[in-house]
Amino acid sequence: MKKLKLGYAPTRRFTFSAEDAFKYKVQIRKQIESFGMDIDIVDLEGLNPEGLLYDDHMNADLITQRFKEEEVDAVFFPHCNFGTEDTVARVGKALGKPVLLWGPRDEAPLEDGMRLRDTQCGIFATGKVLRRFGVPFTYVTNSWVNDPVFERGFTNFIAAANVVRQFKSLRILQIGPRPASFWTMICNEGELLERFGIEIHPITLVDIQSRSKKIESSGSSELLEVIDYIKEKLDVSEVTEGDIRRIAALKVAMKSYAQETHSSAIAIQCWSSLQEAMSIMPCLANAILTDEQIPVTCETDIHGAITSIIVQAAAMNEHPTFFADITVRHPENDNGELLFHCGNFPVSLSVEQKPRLRKHFLFDDHAPGTHEGEIRGGSMSIARFDGDHGDYSIFLGRAKGIQGPYTRGSYVWVEVNDWPLWEEKLVKGPYVHHSVGIHANVIPAIYEACNYIPGLTADPVDPTEQEIQSWLRGSDLVRKTSASTHA
Template identity: 55%
Template structure:
């Protein structure tokens, strides 16, 4: 069963007395109706005061209490006329969730020269005061409610808020220590908590084995059925059974300790403990929306969750190595790993075998090519107290057959990308997804102050223009 994502939006329309109250009420009703039609889960303030609008100082505490009771994850402040900038700032500051400002495009003045709303002018004022209050916010440019930009831009903000929600309090299950030779996956747990409220819950390999022994026959049988339905089997019946038990054990441990992803020491102590590589078990969990990454790469697990949240679970990510350049395409590159990629991404039924990188010593790896198409490639990483999000686009291309799970991709400028990875703070691991999540992640970073964007094929100004609909 795939993970489900939920996000509740707090909708606080605002007006100011010197402009048309009637027009503000009309637009507030139209806006709430539009949100209902879009299927958005939201809490408004219609029950807080007679108008269902923010305009009076005496309502601020009640509105804040109401939104907290509703457990909103983000705030939307439509300026139904000019709005009341100081009250917007007070509510936003108290709630402390991602904020989106917007106002419906102002109509022409009346024949006598009077203006009903001046929403644009009010947005100018509110943006300034939110800065004074040090409240980070996003802005959706003025438009009509039926403009396609409205639906796309609001959806992008909701996805960005989902990323922020996912990061705050995220816990990663670390199974085993890092492989001794992999200094690249070292992390600073203290900084992850201090900067991002991200926690790591470690368990040992013996604990994992004990959990495997506790898994019930029904769970194992259901997982074996999935394996046999979705994969070509090239290993023993016992290896299939042990892989099923391993998958179930990891899921149970993640659920027990409130973890949304895991990073496992996939070699070489695990082979001594249970005689398996975990790639197939990882692939099954990845397909269910519980990313499990290789080589105890906690930063890789964080990346997977950010990407998956940006896609709202509609596309499953895959955890890959940057490996070798394409033999004939100057901007081509091989993304590959021993076999942990979701089966749902495969071009054809993958083969359940053993990884070539370890001389086929133990069973547990998938072999197959995933589909191409347009992708986003992302990596969360940091060192020396600074953290960045490397992001860019790619598209699948043809290339030579490979072992493990793999796809050949083309990027805009491989030389630039190669230099970025080597010069850091990145390593040879990344996360891919068959969706353009860059606008979502770009917007999310407005609300994550200790994480900065680092693009390999675009830049911040270009991404800002995308959010403006240009």
């Protein structure tokens, strides 16, 4: 996947110190590079002698042209002094990309009473003009360049922008129709395309069966690599060599279709026609692909696949997701719940040195292909994109792993803040029993991303919307600083 490209457009105004603005342009660039994010930065160097956006009407066209030619995914307008609000707004409007607005705190006035920058005042002006132009934007509290709240806000914005760019170019490979009895998996393909630009590329189970058989008999290097991976990472004592080869061939076939169709995620009808046709379950193949950042959802869950991409992108594609049923309450912990699926959680998340490759324990055919075992706990984010009657939202909540009884399949027991509240929200909808988890805090990034996706509403249960906003403002950091000062 290509790196996210950030347009860097530091701005100043002629009435304040050009020298100080240039100094801060350099300092801010060094600071954001120190955050260690794997992004490309496109700046304004060469467009004018200063590499700054200032009150020159030609500036807006030149800057817009550069950022469009470089195909930036988001743009950052740090105010190095008061800034030039009209040019910022023109560029932001022309690009139509996520916008970050921030400026470094102003130093004390000079001894003669003069002020060099008035950055905060300029931010107020730009915020108003961006609203006039109808440009949605993210704002980070006016703070020092090395302040933790700036790092928090900047990195969260980049993650949000990554969600937006992947959501708006989303294509899902659909392998087979939904299981007939799973009405919960009904989705409106036309509406997803019209509302969000999300494309579905359908193929049949016959297509995947045919390609898998060709790969199985080919002895290709990719097939052999997957076979070696399965034998190295899993306990395969309960299955045959033929089973392993068919599972590996299915994985290779699914990936090849995803690459050919430029699909970011896959939704597959995992039962029961596939078992009858190929004598395997696809669970382990799903798990391996999900570990490779091509998330696969079960039971042709299109909305689940969309959720997976949102969650994965919010973690900057640095962590694998896991696709789970929200299944049963913990037998002893009233805020505990079982996240489970038949055997599709990424192998990298397993707590066992060699999780078992087994036959399915629910279906009569007991076809092999389920990767079973508990995955690691710790802090997690749980999400679900869904909708009905033309309204779409994304459920967001925090969970942490806890001890719980053994169960078959891939699983983890978690504890949440208020399970009855979660249950009520999930039952009343528009959500279903499927969710996506990740071992990362992606909730603030997804919340912010929804500001740039018309028609999608963030629906957080924990933390609340007010708590997310407070965290983004850095109110907790202000309280710590204030307490330390008073102490």
